[in-house]
Amino acid sequence: MARTFPLERCRNIGIIAHIDAGKTTTTERILFYTGKTYRLGSVDEGTTVTDWMVQERERGITIVSAAVTAEWKDYQINLIDTPGHIDFTAEVQRSLRVLDGGVVVFDATQGVEPQSETVWRQADRYNVPRICFINKMDRVGASYEYSIESIRTRLGANPIPMQIPIGAESNFSGVVDLLTMQAITWRDELGREPVYGEIPAELRDEAEERRAILVERIAELDDDLTVKFLEGEEITVEELKAALRRATLANKATPVFCGSSLKNKGVQPVLDAIIDYLPSPLDIPPVRGTDPNSGEEITRPASDDAPLSALVFKIVTDPYVGRLAYFRVYSGKVTSNTMVYNPGKGRKERIGRLLRMYADRREDVEEIPAGDIGAVLGLKESFTGDTLCDPQAPILLESIQFPEPVISVA
Numbered sequence: 086m087a088r089t090f091p092l093e094r095c096r097n098i099g100i101i102a103h104i105d106a107g108k109t110t111t112t113e114r115i116l117f118y119t120g121k122t123y124r125l126g127s128v129d130e131g132t133t134v135t136d137w138m139v140q141e142r143e144r145g146i147t148i149v150s151a152a153v154t155a156e157w158k159d160y161q162i163n164l165i166d167t168p169g170h171i172d173f174t175a176e177v178q179r180s181l182r183v184l185d186g187g188v189v190v191f192d193a194t195q196g197v198e199p200q201s202e203t204v205w206r207q208a209d210r211y212n213v214p215r216i217c218f219i220n221k222m223d224r225v226g227a228s229y230e231y232s233i234e235s236i237r238t239r240l241g242a243n244p245i246p247m248q249i250p251i252g253a254e255s256n257f258s259g260v261v262d263l264l265t266m267q268a269i270t271w272r273d274e275l276g277r278e279p280v281y282g283e284i285p286a287e288l289r290d291e292a293e294e295r296r297a298i299l300v301e302r303i304a305e306l307d308d309d310l311t312v313k314f315l316e317g318e319e320i321t322v323e324e325l326k327a328a329l330r331r332a333t334l335a336n337k338a339t340p341v342f343c344g345s346s347l348k349n350k351g352v353q354p355v356l357d358a359i360i361d362y363l364p365s366p367l368d369i370p371p372v373r374g375t376d377p378n379s380g381e382e383i384t385r386p387a388s389d390d391a392p393l394s395a396l397v398f399k400i401v402t403d404p405y406v407g408r409l410a411y412f413r414v415y416s417g418k419v420t421s422n423t424m425v426y427n428p429g430k431g432r433k434e435r436i437g438r439l440l441r442m443y444a445d446r447r448e449d450v451e452e453i454p455a456g457d458i459g460a461v462l463g464l465k466e467s468f469t470g471d472t473l474c475d476p477q478a479p480i481l482l483e484s485i486q487f488p489e490p491v492i493s494v495a
């Protein structure tokens with residue numbers, strides 16, 4: 086079976102947040118806006134986001150399952166769940182290892198909170214590129230400026246504000262996209278169709294000033310653009326996006342967006358940003374491991390033609406189907422009804438039913454290709470953290486290194 090999307094159009098991302106910042110609400114909105122049924126227009130016009138959430142739950146699929154596949158503008162986005170509690174440090178590390186990029190959600194009334202600091206440092210350690218979403222812009226006391234400043238000062242990051250809010254607190258109504266200089270508003274209270282229009286007159290001067298700063302800051306991140314900028318040449322939106330993408334992937338910058346997921350405003354621009362600024366599996370270094378027989382180091386490219394290497398990152402007992410092992414394929418592919426080798430356990434196992442999880446259904450598939458995430462039923466000996474590989478070309482994926490406190494994740 087051919088891939089639905091080429092590898093460069095795949096994103097494995099996690100929504101990372103301090104508890105209460107709005108991770109669940111944001112994830113649910115993402116799944117609502119990317120939902121097939123909604124996009125095809127078959128959802129009853131009167132259906133609210135909440136109704137939709139209740140329906141999904143009744144169908145027996147937890148919206149925030151270990152990993153859910155969504156589609157946005159001909160890209161495949163695999164959302165990998167990350168725990169919000171600090172106590173699950175080992176679990177956070179495990180999820181950071183299988184995702185390629187993160188959307189970090191902040192509460193606009195709090196900015197950076199202690200737990201966001203902890204997770205941010207862990208993401209730094211794993212070199213996970215990030216974009217930031219300042220949520221709850223509708224709340225009393227919400228401050229985009231303060232939140233950005235706290236990202237800079239408390240996290241030592243290089244936040245790049247990509248938008249300015251339109252209206253404040255209960256009058257928050259949308260955002261100005263500083264790259265394209267358009268206002269984005271949501272007339273429909275379910276936030277289904279973003280409306281792209283003119284910047285309100287009272288914000289035009291501020292938007293012009295902020296855009297000039299944005300262009301300069303992006304230009305600073307890129308040698309070619311620095312030259313163009315200094316020579317006063319025109320820099321296109323596409324050039325700015327490409328330079329910011331490179332800087333974000335290199336963890337030299339983190340684009341910042343804002344909105345209110347509860348009020349259904351600001352989520353689609355974040356989906357666009359996931360595509361624009363976060364890595365595909367081809368943008369991350371080839372996975373490393375060792376040959377369990379010789380101890381020799383091996384790397385494997387993110388290619389379907391390479392021998393299989395995959396990592397089990399979560400075991401979930403699903404009330405409907407049973408013991409599901411979620412895995413990330415780094416190289417090669419996992420094919421149903423084939424044998425794989427678990428080098429940590431020294432055991433071979435048969436791959437039974439393979440599933441891809443969507444918010445509104447689970448789909449039986451024949452294979453899960455390189456760079457992708459899937460779930461398999463019927464593995465008995467494999468646990469979280471285990472490698473699955475080609476029995477003819479074994480590899481034991483690098484175990485997670487913990488510089489400080491040593492936590493076993495076996």
Ligand code: GDP
Nearest residue numbers: 104105106107108109110220221224345346347
């Ligand atoms: P999580 O703990 O990070 O998953 O956060 P939740 O999504 O469960 O949200 C925590 C609380 O904040 C809930 O009561 C949400 O309704 C509320 N909330 C989430 N997003 C927003 C928002 O944009 N504005 C406001 N006012 N409240 C929000």
